[in-house]
Amino acid sequence: MTESPPRAWAEIDRSALHHNLQLARRHSGEEVMAVIKGGAYGHGLVEIAKELDKQNLPFLGVANTGEARCLSKEGIKTRPYILGATLQSEREEIAACGWTPCLCSFEEMEHFNLLGKDSPIEAHLALDTGMGRGGFLPHQLGEALEKLSKASGIKLTGVGSHLPVADEDPVFTRKQFELFDSMVESIPGRNEKFHIHLSNSAGLLDYQSRTTNLARPGLLLYGISPLPKYQKALKPVMALKSRISMINHLPKGHGVSYGRTILKRDTKAAILGLGYGDGYPRSLSGKEVSVLINNSPCPLLGRVTMDQIIVDVTELEICCPGDEAELFGPNLLVSDLSKKAETIPWEILTQITPRVTRFYR
Numbered sequence: 487m488t489e490s491p492p493r494a495w496a497e498i499d500r501s502a503l504h505h506n507l508q509l510a511r512r513h514s515g516e517e518v519m520a521v522i523k524g525g526a527y528g529h530g531l532v533e534i535a536k537e538l539d540k541q542n543l544p545f546l547g548v549a550n551t552g553e554a555r556c557l558s559k560e561g562i563k564t565r566p567y568i569l570g571a572t573l574q575s576e577r578e579e580i581a582a583c584g585w586t587p588c589l590c591s592f593e594e595m596e597h598f599n600l601l602g603k604d605s606p607i608e609a610h611l612a613l614d615t616g617m618g619r620g621g622f623l624p625h626q627l628g629e630a631l632e633k634l635s636k637a638s639g640i641k642l643t644g645v646g647s648h649l650p651v652a653d654e655d656p657v658f659t660r661k662q663f664e665l666f667d668s669m670v671e672s673i674p675g676r677n678e679k680f681h682i683h684l685s686n687s688a689g690l691l692d693y694q695s696r697t698t699n700l701a702r703p704g705l706l707l708y709g710i711s712p713l714p715k716y717q718k719a720l721k722p723v724m725a726l727k728s729r730i731s732m733i734n735h736l737p738k739g740h741g742v743s744y745g746r747t748i749l750k751r752d753t754k755a756a757i758l759g760l761g762y763g764d765g766y767p768r769s770l771s772g773k774e775v776s777v778l779i780n781n782s783p784c785p786l787l788g789r790v791t792m793d794q795i796i797v798d799v800t801e802l803e804i805c806c807p808g809d810e811a812e813l814f815g816p817n818l819l820v821s822d823l824s825k826k827a828e829t830i831p832w833e834i835l836t837q838i839t840p841r842v843t844r845f846y847r
C-alpha cells in the first residue's frame with residue numbers, strides 16, 4: 487500500500503535560502519548569524535540548520551534551550567546563540583553544552599560567572615539601546631564592564647543590541663546606531679574576533695554602523711523583505727500549497743461556509759484541503775484575498791474553516807479536482823497576505839502547523 491499525499495504542504499527551496507544568505511553577506515559585508523528561532527520561521531529548524539551548517543557561520547540564532555538542544559542532538563556544528571535573556575533553570579545546560587548566551591542583567595552575569603569558574607563560558611554582552619527587552623542601559627555599561635573585568639568565569643566574545651523600529655522609524659534607528667556605536671567604542675580590548683552585532687533584516691538592508699562585524703538576519707533569509715524596496719533581490723523560500731478536492735456549481739443567493747456568505751452570482755466554487763488548522767489565517771475571512779490556481783488568482787469565498795477553504799474559480803476555464811493551489815510563495819508574497827490578515831509575515835510563517843508536510847528541494 488502506498489501512502490496518500492498530504493492535502494496541504496510547504497515546498498522549501500534550499501537554493502533560495504542560499505541566494506538570500508549570499509545577498510545578506512554581500513549587502514552587509516559582515517559575517518552572518520542566521521536567525522533560525524521559531525523552527526526557522528516555520529521552515530523546519532533542523533533541516534534549515536543542516537543546510538546552513540555547511541556555510542561556515544559563527545552562530546545560529548535560537549530562542550531558547552529547546553531549540554539549541556535540537557541542533558546539538560542533530561550534530562549541528564555551528565554554535566547556537568541564545569537570543570534574549572535566559573532563565574536561571576536553563577543556565578547550567580547552556581554552560582555545559584557550550585551554547586552562547588547574551589548577558590542581559592547583572593544577575594545573569596553573576597550566575598554565569600559562577601557556572602564558569604572551572605571552565606570560562608563564552609558569552610556576549612547585551613545592550614539595551616531602545617528595545618526594552620533586556621540588556622544594559624547606557625548608564626549601566628561602565629559597571630557591567632567593571633564587573634566583567636573581574637569575572638574569571640566569563641570570556642566576553644561579543645556585544646549586541648536589537649532594533650525595535652528598523653522597518654518603521656529611520657530617525658530613531660539612525661540615533662540608535664549612533665548610540666550603539668559609541669557604547670561599543672567605550673569597550674576596551676576589542677579584537678578582530680570580537681563579535682559586534684546590531685542589525686536584524688531591516689537594519690542590515692538599510693543602515694550602516696561604524697563598529698559592527700556581524701548581522702543577525704531572520705526574515706530576509708527566508709526571502710521576505712521587511713522593506714518592500716528590497717523584495718526584488720530576494721527569493722521566497724517557502725511556498726504553501728494545497729489541492730482542489732472538489733468543484734461545486736452553486737446558484738446566486740446560496741451561502742458559502744460558516745456564517746453563510748451569500749453568493750452574488752452563479753459561482754463555480756472550488757474546495758481546497760487547507761484551513762486555519764494548517765496555519766492559513768482565519769482573519770483572512772471576508773478579505774480581498776486570492777490563491778493561485780494554474781497561475782490565475784482565485785478569490786477566497788466566505789470564512790476560512792479549520793480544514794478547508796472555498797475559492798471562486800468561475801473565471802477559470804480549465805480546473806479540476808486535484809489541481810494545485812499556491813496560498814503564498816514566490817508568486818504571491820506572504821507579506822502581502824499578512825497585511826490583509828492584519829498581521830506580519832513573521833507570524834504567518836511561524837504559525838504554519840506541523841500538519842503541513844514540509845518538502846525540501
Ligand SMILES: *Cc1c(COP(=O)(O)O)cnc(C)c1O
Pocket residue numbers: 521523569570648685686687688702703704705706712
Ligand atoms: C528575531 C530576531 C532577529 C531577526 O529579526 P528579523 O527581523 O527576522 O531579521 C534578530 N535579532 C534578535 C535579537 C531577534 O530576536
